[in-house]
Amino acid sequence: MVAFCLTAEINAQQTNASDSTMLRKIYSEALTNGKSYSWLDHLSNKIGGRLSGSSNAQKAVEYTKAQLEELGLDKVWLQPVMVPKWTRGTPEYAYVSTSTGGTKNVNICALGGSIATKKGGLKARVVEVSSFEELEELGEEIIKGKIVFYNRPMQADLISTFSAYGGCVNQRYSGAQEAAKYGAAGVIVRSMNLRLDDLPHTGSMSYGNIKPKDRIPAAAISTNDAEYLSSALALDPSLEFYYTMSCQQFPDAQSYNVIGEITGSEFPNEIIIVGGHLDSWDLGDGAHDDGAGVVQSMEVLRLFKESGIQPKRTLRVVLFMNEENGLRGARKYAQVAQQKNERHVFALESDAGGFTPRGFSFDCDKDNFVQIQSWKPLFKPYLIHYFEQGGSGADVGPLKGENVVLAGLRPDSQRYFDHHHAANDTFEHVNKRELELGAATMTSLVYLMDTYGIVKSPQKTKIKG
Amino acid sequence: MVAFCLTAEINAQQTNASDSTMLRKIYSEALTNGKSYSWLDHLSNKIGGRLSGSSNAQKAVEYTKAQLEELGLDKVWLQPVMVPKWTRGTPEYAYVSTSTGGTKNVNICALGGSIATKKGGLKARVVEVSSFEELEELGEEIIKGKIVFYNRPMQADLISTFSAYGGCVNQRYSGAQEAAKYGAAGVIVRSMNLRLDDLPHTGSMSYGNIKPKDRIPAAAISTNDAEYLSSALALDPSLEFYYTMSCQQFPDAQSYNVIGEITGSEFPNEIIIVGGHLDSWDLGDGAHDDGAGVVQSMEVLRLFKESGIQPKRTLRVVLFMNEENGLRGARKYAQVAQQKNERHVFALESDAGGFTPRGFSFDCDKDNFVQIQSWKPLFKPYLIHYFEQGGSGADVGPLKGENVVLAGLRPDSQRYFDHHHAANDTFEHVNKRELELGAATMTSLVYLMDTYGIVKSPQKTKIKG
Numbered sequence: 001m002v003a004f005c006l007t008a009e010i011n012a013q014q015t016n017a018s019d020s021t022m023l024r025k026i027y028s029e030a031l032t033n034g035k036s037y038s039w040l041d042h043l044s045n046k047i048g049g050r051l052s053g054s055s056n057a058q059k060a061v062e063y064t065k066a067q068l069e070e071l072g073l074d075k076v077w078l079q080p081v082m083v084p085k086w087t088r089g090t091p092e093y094a095y096v097s098t099s100t101g102g103t104k105n106v107n108i109c110a111l112g113g114s115i116a117t118k119k120g121g122l123k124a125r126v127v128e129v130s131s132f133e134e135l136e137e138l139g140e141e142i143i144k145g146k147i148v149f150y151n152r153p154m155q156a157d158l159i160s161t162f163s164a165y166g167g168c169v170n171q172r173y174s175g176a177q178e179a180a181k182y183g184a185a186g187v188i189v190r191s192m193n194l195r196l197d198d199l200p201h202t203g204s205m206s207y208g209n210i211k212p213k214d215r216i217p218a219a220a221i222s223t224n225d226a227e228y229l230s231s232a233l234a235l236d237p238s239l240e241f242y243y244t245m246s247c248q249q250f251p252d253a254q255s256y257n258v259i260g261e262i263t264g265s266e267f268p269n270e271i272i273i274v275g276g277h278l279d280s281w282d283l284g285d286g287a288h289d290d291g292a293g294v295v296q297s298m299e300v301l302r303l304f305k306e307s308g309i310q311p312k313r314t315l316r317v318v319l320f321m322n323e324e325n326g327l328r329g330a331r332k333y334a335q336v337a338q339q340k341n342e343r344h345v346f347a348l349e350s351d352a353g354g355f356t357p358r359g360f361s362f363d364c365d366k367d368n369f370v371q372i373q374s375w376k377p378l379f380k381p382y383l384i385h386y387f388e389q390g391g392s393g394a395d396v397g398p399l400k401g402e403n404v405v406l407a408g409l410r411p412d413s414q415r416y417f418d419h420h421h422a423a424n425d426t427f428e429h430v431n432k433r434e435l436e437l438g439a440a441t442m443t444s445l446v447y448l449m450d451t452y453g454i455v456k457s458p459q460k461t462k463i464k465g
Numbered sequence: 466m467v468a469f470c471l472t473a474e475i476n477a478q479q480t481n482a483s484d485s486t487m488l489r490k491i492y493s494e495a496l497t498n499g500k501s502y503s504w505l506d507h508l509s510n511k512i513g514g515r516l517s518g519s520s521n522a523q524k525a526v527e528y529t530k531a532q533l534e535e536l537g538l539d540k541v542w543l544q545p546v547m548v549p550k551w552t553r554g555t556p557e558y559a560y561v562s563t564s565t566g567g568t569k570n571v572n573i574c575a576l577g578g579s580i581a582t583k584k585g586g587l588k589a590r591v592v593e594v595s596s597f598e599e600l601e602e603l604g605e606e607i608i609k610g611k612i613v614f615y616n617r618p619m620q621a622d623l624i625s626t627f628s629a630y631g632g633c634v635n636q637r638y639s640g641a642q643e644a645a646k647y648g649a650a651g652v653i654v655r656s657m658n659l660r661l662d663d664l665p666h667t668g669s670m671s672y673g674n675i676k677p678k679d680r681i682p683a684a685a686i687s688t689n690d691a692e693y694l695s696s697a698l699a700l701d702p703s704l705e706f707y708y709t710m711s712c713q714q715f716p717d718a719q720s721y722n723v724i725g726e727i728t729g730s731e732f733p734n735e736i737i738i739v740g741g742h743l744d745s746w747d748l749g750d751g752a753h754d755d756g757a758g759v760v761q762s763m764e765v766l767r768l769f770k771e772s773g774i775q776p777k778r779t780l781r782v783v784l785f786m787n788e789e790n791g792l793r794g795a796r797k798y799a800q801v802a803q804q805k806n807e808r809h810v811f812a813l814e815s816d817a818g819g820f821t822p823r824g825f826s827f828d829c830d831k832d833n834f835v836q837i838q839s840w841k842p843l844f845k846p847y848l849i850h851y852f853e854q855g856g857s858g859a860d861v862g863p864l865k866g867e868n869v870v871l872a873g874l875r876p877d878s879q880r881y882f883d884h885h886h887a888a889n890d891t892f893e894h895v896n897k898r899e900l901e902l903g904a905a906t907m908t909s910l911v912y913l914m915d916t917y918g919i920v921k922s923p924q925k926t927k928i929k930g
Contacts, residue, residue, distance in 0.1 A: 028622040156898075157493040159847055194898065356821070356877050358848060382624055383823060385850035412821050412877065414898045433621075433659065433879045 019451070023378055023444045025307050030440035035302055036295040037432040039067060040354070043294065044285040044427035051112075051282040052322040053085030053253035060278050061256050064294065064319050068260035071302050075263070078256040081332040083322040085253040086113055088282055089246030092219060096232060097123070097240045104232075106225035108188065109200040109283060110247040111172060112325045113207075114218040117186070121244030122147070122217060124185045128233055132170070132178050144183035147241050149233075150175045151190045151226050154417065161413040162352070165192055165420075169203070176218040177208040187218045188241065190226040192417060198222045199422040202281050204325045217245055257329045258319040262301060264450075266312035271337075272346045272450060273316045274300045274442060277323035277330075277395055284425030288416065291427075292354030292435055294319050296409075299439035300446055311450045313345065320395040323351070327394060334398035346449045348407045348442060349393025353419075354435040355411035359386025360445060363406040367455040372405075375448050384441055386410050405454050409442055484916070488843055488909045490772050495905035500767055501760040502897045504532060505819070508759065509750040509892035516577075516747040517787040518550025518718035525743050526721050529759065529784050533725035536767050540728070543721040546797040548787040550718040551578055553747055554711030557684060561697060562588070562705045569697075571690035573653065574665040574748060575712045576637060577790045578672075579683040582651070586709030587612070587682060589650045593698055597635070597643050609648035612706050614698075615640045616655045616691050619882065626878040627817070630657055630885075634668070641683040642673040652683045653706065655691040657882060663687045664887040667746050669790045682710055722794045723784040727766060729915075731777040736802075737811040737915060738781045739765045739907060742788030742795075742860055749890030753881065756892075757819030757900055759784050761874070764904035765911055776915045778810065785860040788816070792859060799863035811914045813872045813907060814858025818884075819900040820876035824851025825910060828871040832920040837870075840913050849906055851875050870919050874907055 030036075043050075043060060050057040061078065068076045094108040110116075127143060129135050130152040135143065150171035154164040168190075175187045191201035200220040207215050221229065232239055258278060264270060276293020280286020297317045304311060321329035337344060348360075359379070362369055369389055376387050392406035400406060411434070419425040495501075508515075508525060515522040526543065533541045559573040575581075592608060594600045595617040600608065615636035619629040633655075640652045656666035665685040672680050686694065697704055723743060729735060741758020745751020762782045769776060786794035802809060813825075824844075827834055834854055841852050857871035865871060876899070884890040 027624070031622040157496040159492070159902075161898075356879050383851065386848065414821050414902070415896050418896070431880050431883070433626075437624075437879070 019378055019448065022307070022309070022447060026303055026443045026447065027382060027440040029303055029306050030299065030436045030443070031433065033306070034299060034436040034439065036299040036435050036439050039295040039298060040287060040291050040430060040435065041427060043291045044287040048285045049282040050278060050280045050286055052083040052255060052279045052325060053250065057255060057279055057321065061258055064258045064278065064298065068258065068298060068317065071260070071305060073260045073262055073301060076260040079259055079332060079336060081255055081257060081321055081329050082252040083255040083328045084326045085250040086325060087248050087250065089116065089248055092243065092245045094219070094241070094243035096229060097242060098232070098236050099238045104228070106229065107198050107200050107222040108219040108243055109202050110245045111189065111205040111218040111220055112202055112281065113205050114176070114245065114247055115215050116246045116248065117217045117244050121242055122186050123240050123242040125238060126229070126233060126241045128230055135178055135182065140182040143179065145185050147186045147188055148175070148179040148184045149188045149229060151230055153190060154192060154194050156194060161194060161417050164194060165417060168192055172203050172220065173205050174208065176205055176216055177210050180210045180214050180216050184216055186216045186243070188221050189218065191220045191223050192420065193223045193422070195418050196223045196227065198224050199424055201421045202283055203421045219243055219245060255321045257321050257333055259316060260301060261314060261316045262304060262311055264312050264314040265310050268314050269343055270313040270345045271316060271342055272313050272446060273318050273344065273396070274348045274446060275318035275320055275395055276350045277321070278319040279322050279324055281324055281421045283421065283423040284419070285427060286425060287427045287430050288353040288419050288425050289421065290323065290351045292430060292438070293350035296350045296354070296435065296439040296442055300443045303439065303443040309447060313450050315446065315450065323395050330395040330398050337399065344399050344404050345454050346405045347392070347396035347399050348409070348446060349396045350409040350438060350442060351393045351395065352409060352411050352413065353416040354430040354438060355415060356434045357384060357409055357411050357438040357441040359384050359410050360407045361388055361390040361392060361410050363390065363392040363400065365457060368405050371452065371455050379444065382437070382441060403454065403456055407445070409438060411438055484843055484913065487772070487774070487912060491768055491908045491912065492847060492905040494768055494771050495764065495901045495908070496898065498771070499764060499901040499904065501764040501900050501904050504760040504763060505752060505756050505895060505900065506892060508756045509752040513750045514747040515743060515745045515751055517548040517720060517744045517790060518715065522720060522744055522786065526723055529723045529743065529763065533723065533763060533782065536725070536770060538725045538727055538766060541725040544724055544797060544801060545719065545721055546786055546793050547717040548720040548793045549791045550715040551790060552713050552715070554581065554713055557708065557710045559684070559706070559708035561694060562707060563697070563701050564703045571694065572663050572665050572687040573684040573708055574667050575710045576654065576670040576683040576685055577667055577746065578670050579641070579710065579712055580680050581711045581713065582682045582709050586707055587651050588705050588707040590703060591694070591698060591706045593695055600643055600647065605647040608644065610650050612651045612653055613640065613644040613649045614653045614694060616695055618655060619657060619659045621659060626659060626882050629659060630882060633657055637668050637685065638670050639673065641670055641681055642675050645675045645679050645681050649681055651681045651708070653686050654683065656685045656688050657885065658688045658887070660883050661688045661692065663689050664889055666886040667748055668886045684708055684710060720786045722786050722798055724781060725766060726779060726781045727769060727776055729777050729779040730775050733779050734808055735778040735810045736781060736807055737778050737911060738783050738809065738861070739813045739911060740783035740785055740860055741815050742786070743784040744787050744789055746789055746886045748886065748888040749884070750892060751890060752892045752895045753818040753884050753890050754886065755788065755816045757895060757903070758815035761815045761819070761900065761904040761907055765908045768904065768908040774912060778915050780911065780915065788860050795860040795863050802864065809864050809869050810919045811870045812857070812861035812864050813874070813911060814861045815874040815903060815907060816858045816860065817874060817876050817878065818881040819895040819903060820880060821899045822849060822874055822876050822903040822906040824849050824875050825872045826853055826855035826857060826875050828855065828857040828865065830922060833870050836917065836920050844909065847902070847906060868919065868921050872910070874903055876903055
């Protein structure tokens, strides 16, 4: 332990004037000649939402591959992967029908992976719950034949909106499978949105072990309409809810991860990757989730080339397919890496929106974290202060193992869930400078990781020796 | 010195569990039951732009006074102050007229304080410069009778956009008086905006010692049109620029600072103030500049009341009038404070937009800064990391003196100049949570300042003793 602390101290001393100069160069290049914003403009406005298996997803594969080829990397290739193909079909439609005969339209959208309603739609009474425990208490007698309305809001007083999301998202992901156990006819889930507005937010859901014949349609409802429905139910418990959805699951489709590489000059077998996911939900154009991460990751390699940095280790950008509803691209990438016995030392993901970067979360051992912390002062001029141990990203997750540091960019999270998986996740809500600062921050960390390498654990080092 | 360092250490130990609990309470209340956003909605959407001397400014005085009265403070009052009254008149109009007879409309706005063009407008050839030095080199021979076009852009690679603003704003503030010395007919200034768009950004300007008969009209041009004009000039140096403006300066008008107070329980004569400025430019609704600072400052006192904190020192909210084009409210407040021999110990301003707070800039001596730094760990859960010595705010500036700590809230600055003084400084660009986090952060600092007091300098202590 002492030895590794010492390593970190030596490294701390090594982060000298030249590192500081290099970071300044990286940030200046990103902010004055950055390409990420124009790439994102194309992905968002010329292509649009990129749901796995869609023609837009394929266009995004082709566009990003062509752009990477223009950067003059050592290698650019497509990695084939079969992905789920689900489509929304015709626009969803829903209303509340009161016991006195009134109706009010409400804003819903199918959750990704949901089955359609029967032709003609589903109309039933509604039971509002805020947890699976409450659902269990009510039991089949009360639930059967009804629509379960999950209405536990995101907790506003958590500072990290991702924590607030984590506290609610089981309603969306598992709400249908839980309600189906008690014979519910369908589920409606309050959108994962901290703001009160009219936009429903989609996202993945799973039927778990529920047999196909017992599956029930699942939709998200806007936060404004969740508030309305809840208060309407309080006054009129026998109101009915109607919705119709025509979503459909198709056989798996051929798709690709897009990969580009600069081969390392000293340790070509030590691989560093930066990535985001190329697929997105279909309601918006996926600018924040995760167009931003895609173009920032591409920009990392461009900034290396443009700043004249020849990485010692092999530096790859990986644009993962199908993070949103399957994670097939990430699994495929890890599987191929294992088959080829590739040695990944560092994997960084950007998948939390193109907002002002605040720092990183690191999934690594203590020795590496000590070394990483020693680099923190280099980031102070750029207001990057958040270096914490924690999660990384869904796409780099499957690479987890010994002697690999995983990390996730952590941008300011306050506005993320205003847009997440909704029709307003669009280009005009990404600020150019915030996006570029993220790319520069990622590049700076990758530069330091490449320059100093990771701290190898003694066991592994011994085995290798 | 040692004694004061020790004080800071003792205070550091004093920031105990109860402080941490109180901060948590403050943030939770702000994020779950905050009033700042609905106040801002009213100021922005029900009232709108609040230029000094306008009826909207008067409405804002009356509205905020009434709202403060509802908070159950110990005192609420208006402090009279005479303010400049300048009006934009009918909308400005401008075009470029090429030597081959073509015309192109461009987006301009009068700078605050500018004279009007002659009836029928001003048409003249254009000289582009990027600095006063360049202007001087060209001299009267080249400048006389022409329109000077200041086109030095904000520097994109500075991380603080306020630094980039600081490096350009002399063109706007003093451009007319400098150009007038060489007989220019008028000036056009590139908008203080880091983004390329079509919105001109107004702001204050001064004629300095230029006699009324020699004054020339001054306008801002959008960044897109500045780019256009520059490239058009390169191809066609004899093009002409036309603009017409009907702005007007009126006699000073009666207005007010709005003040509310909770009287201190132990040290009522030690005054702490929090404030922002109630006036704004007229193009947008002044939501970020400085509606945000106004409602956050009001929220500080509400959060004290709501969280059951009885301040030991007297806590005042001051909503200053006329920061934008005169600073009369701030000067009046400081003048009255001096006349009454009031002892201000801490003055905090929020006037940098309602974006996610990053920390504070402190204008104080070293001993106080050491004490303040000792509080920093309390803010870590709220991602508040920026505690630096530097400027504070224009409105609290006149209170500068011995034994007073001045401070300014420092929100994320990346988007600020996209909106600053332009038609898109509007309510929909303020995020509720970001605004509320700012208010909670200010309240937390005020709570600690009130709890521990400032570190008094030995000289002053001796005199007082």
